[in-house]
Amino acid sequence: FRAALDLLSALRLCANVPGQYAIDAAVNGPDTISELCAPGGRLYETRRAVIEACNASEHLSLVAPAGALYAFPAVVGAAAKGFDDHNFALDLMNDEGVLVVPGSSFNVPYRHHFRVTLLPEASVMRDVFARIDRVLSRRAEDATKVVPLKLRRSVA
Numbered sequence: 001f002r003a004a005l006d007l008l009s010a011l012r013l014c015a016n017v018p019g020q021y022a023i024d025a026a027v028n029g030p031d032t033i034s035e036l037c038a039p040g041g042r043l044y045e046t047r048r049a050v051i052e053a054c055n056a057s058e059h060l061s062l063v064a065p066a067g068a069l070y071a072f073p074a075v076v077g078a079a080a081k082g083f084d085d086h087n088f089a090l091d092l093m094n095d096e097g098v099l100v101v102p103g104s105s106f107n108v109p110y111r112h113h114f115r116v117t118l119l120p121e122a123s124v125m126r127d128v129f130a131r132i133d134r135v136l137s138r139r140a141e142d143a144t145k146v147v148p149l150k151l152r153r154s155v156a
Helices: 002-013 017-028 042-056 085-096 122-144
Strands: 114-117
Touching: 042 122, 085 114, 085 122
Parallel strands: none
Antiparallel strands: none
């Protein structure tokens, strides 16, 4: 506790010299983000790939990210029946080699979301969402299967 307080006081009492240099570069330096965010730019195209994949999926719903480098899709429909985001993340990693972050890790009260980063190339994200959709399709199929009840003989 004492070490943390010493660190905190040092950060507040001392100038952050590297941070001061970064401010000048951020404010007066070259514009390096506009090209990435414009149509045809890597971040723009990745965001578009995620939005299109979610729109094409019967198992996903998405509020399009407006400024974040992450998407937070929701699992909907039959695939959402009994859905647990932590189990889904683990199954997805083991079965499809895709790493997502369970949505409940972000202190939300529901467990039917997951988070993905928008940093990979658009082609990678299309492949990732095809894998996600495969897993969700299997879940939806399993959730809609009707298990026949065995008839019991009545013992009188």
